[in-house]
Amino acid sequence: MVAGFSSVIIRAVVVQGGIGPILNDSFYGDRLNFWDFNLSPLQRHSFWTIVVGGTFTWTGIYGVNQSQVQRYIACKTRFQAKMSLYVNLVGLWAILSCAVLSGLAMYSIYKDCDPWSAKFVSAPDQLMPYLSLDILRDYPGLPGLFVACAYSGTLSTVSSSINALAAVTVEDLVKPFYKSLSETKLSWISKGTSLLYGAICIAMAGLASLMGGLLQAALSIFGMVGGPLLGLFSLGILFPFTNSIGALTGLLSGFAISLWVGIGSQLYPPLPIRTLPKFLSTEGCNFSTVDTNWTLTTALPAVTGILSETQAEDLTWLINWYSLSYLYFSTIGTIVAVVVGITVSLLTGKVFVTV
Structure with missing residues (x-):
């Protein structure tokens, strides 16, 4: 996977004349933003949604996911299981860094002619293969290396x-x-x-x-399913007085809430004011400029097109609920599972406190 990414990154750096122009284009194109500390949970990406929501999402993936736990159990000792996680962490950092650099390189190359807006590709997930075929077409074997990179990551997970x-x-x-x-x-x-x-x-x-971008879809599903499971395990680890009725009720409640907001966000996508879409240009393409906003204006009519203004205002809370950042799906599921589990356990069983 690193080899496939590296082939694209190295060639892109050569094409653009160094890493400097790539970073410069990304900065002035508003693609580098590390200081967005907006506390609103409705904004899709901010410092807090990534840190708080990402912590819950990745804790669910690495802490209670069955495919991960199986790997831990396969280790001979607890020390080996911990070391495997540390090694995995290094590999994960490498993969994520390569993905970020590839995205910045892609923007630098296509900043004046976005292939998705120009409809050269039919989905954003096709942009990276399109880039590899574009800049590596004169190097036989390297486009295939990138395809192998993508498939190897997918097949190993599946x-x-x-x-x-x-x-x-x-x-x-x-x-x-x-x-x-x-x-x-x-x-x-x-x-x-x-x-x-x-x-x-x-x-x-x-x-x-x-469901749109596959990465967001995958993290959304991980959050909707993993959040309540993380809440269930948290109940058993942190609150010994939890009984089976409370644990099951908390788990089902967490699933219900996280699935509600997750499915609702797919039926009624958040508005551009929440997703903060970036400007995409087609001025450098060889045809007249097309409307680049067609993918960003399909959310609100689905709600307001069949409602009066008064009804739409009455449902503002529901629209905001569906606009919750997908990174918080796991957080919501975990909190609901824990709170409901504790409450039901207190109502249905005895609590023993050791002084």
Whole structure:
């Protein structure tokens, strides 16, 4: 993956005449903004949404995600599990740094002719492959290296997730109820469930293509699902008095709230004032300038087009609720699961306090 990214970054630096012009174009194009401390949870990206929301999202991914926990358990000792995380952290930093540099290089090259606005590509996720084919076309093999880079990252994640789903299904849902099954039959059941979950993943990939940018869609799903699970584990670790009724109620409540805001945000996308879209130019293209705002004005009519102004004002709270930053989905799910779990546990069981 690093090799694929590096091929694009190195070639882009050569094309643009150094890293300086790339950073200069990004700065004056308002693509470098480290100091946005807006506290509003409705703004999609700010310092606080990334730090607070990102902490909950990544804690859910690395703390309670089954595919991650399986990796920890595969280590011989707790020390090895911790070391694997530290090594993973270095690799993750490298990948994210490469992704950021690739994005800045892409903007520098296409600042006067955005391929998405010019409709050279049909989705923002196609921009990076388009860039690699554009600047590496004279170097046979390197475009293929980037494709291999993208597929390797995807397949490794999907394969481990499918394996984790199959393992949980067999160990927790099949074995306890069918104890007489032989290892051979359990093996076939595991393979069958892997095939089933693979088909579901393909269907989910088709659904995700309708959710806008894939990175945001992935983090949104991680937040909606991982947040309540993080809340469930937090209840068990931090609040020993929590009972099964409270834990289950908290988990379901967290799922309900996070899915409500997550699905609602897809049906009624946040307004441009929340997402703060950047200006995209097509002045350098070889045809007349096209309207670059067509993708940014489809959110509000879905709500107000069928409502009167009075009704729209009455639903302002709902529109703001659906405008919540996707990075806070996990935070909301975790908090709701913990609060509801504690409350229900206090109402349905005894609390023992040790002085």
